[in-house]
Amino acid sequence: MNASSHVPDGRPQSALFPRSVIAEIQRAADEGIYKIRGWGARRPLPHFDDLLMLGASMSRYPLEGYREKCGTDVVLGTRYASKPLHLDIPVTIAGMSFGSLSASAKEALGRGASETGTSTTTGDGGMTDEERGHSRLLVYQVLPSRYGMNPRDLRRADAIEVVLGQGAKPGGGGMLLGQKVGKRVAAMRDLPEGIDQRSACRHPDWTGPDDLKIKIEEIREITNWEKPIYIKVGASRTYYDVKLAVKAGADVIVVDGMQGGTGATQEVFIEHVGIPTLPAVRQAVTALQEMDMHREVQLIVSGGIRSGADVAKAIAMGADAVSIGTAALIAIGCNSPRYESDYQKMGTSWGYYDEYQAGQDPAGITTQEPELEKRLDPVRAGHQLANYLRVLTLEAQTLARACGKSHLHRLEPEDLCATTVEAAAMAGVPLAGTNWIPGSPVG
């Protein structure tokens, strides 16, 4: 293979050292520090776009579009919790912290989720009253840092998510740079104002799945065994992690693929750690099936969900629901062309803005600057999110009906094929036009 390619003007460019790599080496040499940014992986990865759905024709019987019923509801937490969550749609809002996001952004997420009958999730730093007040169904995260962690919020949550990691940085902790650690954020986290705040990568009081089982029982004791307990893992050794999460007593398992977003992480982490969402879903479903726990322990998948097609394909692969983060932020105004002049002043443009760590978001979302936050109207933004969630649901229903399914959960791997060998191997579905599933089985 010729290790060079050509740029449009005809000059040869190294495949190993294209301009982007050269620029990063030059930046590292100038600044002496690794690059930190928000967003998620930018590299191309096999994803749901590489799968296609097999609509009905002679051998399958479709349902009438936007006429015949196609259910979308899902119940989460049926294994042990006495009060499982009943969602109208299988799309939830992922955990994002107050601190990383403004209070208005958190309120908007709660409003949008509530308007469409789904849940939203707290994040590192604890629960705010605004978020609780505007979220009909709120999942409270128990994170390694335990910032803002208290039993009163555990009890006023609708479900509890024990976070082991996230797809953007499995095995990594977090950081909130000082410019976002304002007075209120600092007080909630019991830290001095303005410091670069480190979020731990390990929980302080347990070290393995046997410990975690006891920890979860403690949380259940404190909350009277009412709340569903989720375990969230960043996708890496997903097959084993899911089995251990089941053993540890999870009601629900959240698997976040490496395309999942972050508020601030080292770029080398975002792009080089973890596995894509596609194989993570397959590994998780296989693990659950082998333990006879598929559907008894519900699976939520996140990491790059953007459209109703992504929703339908994830569910067809065996997920019970999906979760969105980056897409939800875009829906409420992140990277809007409305702020193009601000983006240009920062040397970027709408569609490219990922400097969430800097706290200068012109859309008022990933900031703690009061003047910037005022730009985000949480009521309007909440409606925008609700609109987007409705579109995701309608799109997923459209595809499900075409496959003859009267509920999204009737979708199955048999409704899928892959357009690339890589995607077929990772997702465990046949290459389009064949019955060939490349690769070895999971496990």
Next chain:
Amino acid sequence: MTASAPDILTFDLGSVTVREINRTLHGLAAGSSVEILSPDGAHNLACGLTVPISVRIEGHTGYYCGGMNEEADILVNGHTGTGVGENMMSGRIEVTGNASQCAGASAHGGLLVIGGDTSSRCGISLKGGDIVVKGKAGAMTGFLAQKGTIVVCGDAGEGLGDSLYEARIYVKGTVASLGTDCIEKEMREEHLIQLAALLKAAGCPDKPTDFRRYGSARQLYHFHVEHAASY
């Protein structure tokens, strides 16, 4: 459940479950007194209490005894497993014996007294609670501790106060080594007063002037590449 003495409820874990005990404790009125017998290392005993009641446990407990305590006064006449008083918000927990690792992890308030020794990571991620260890404390005591106070009347293990924020640590015995960004600091009058009050509250006869104070050098509060060797 029996009434062994006037106004004292007695549970024997030989005949009731942790769930039954905790459910009852969560429903008690302020001022109630409870005695728990035969704990035999049971996990999650007396966790999530929310009102000022008095709980006495006669024997050894497992993980997370008194976890997330609010207001209650818990006495363990024995040893405790991992995470006694984890994330406690207020109240008091006293262990007459030894406590395993992560005692008082992320505690936001209240007082945890350990009569014997404690293992590693005591007071990890402490957020405002106070811990008094009458014996020795293991490695990484006060790791990432943010607020609150840890008092060690005996020796402290390796990596004391690693990555400390604003929490204070007082040690009477030797310190095997200090963790990243932890330094010895001057013991001023305000610290002697604070320490005296804590020792008194814990029932320790030790003199505050015999202790040394440790705190954060605050050199890692901002991420600088020149500190890379410390990370």
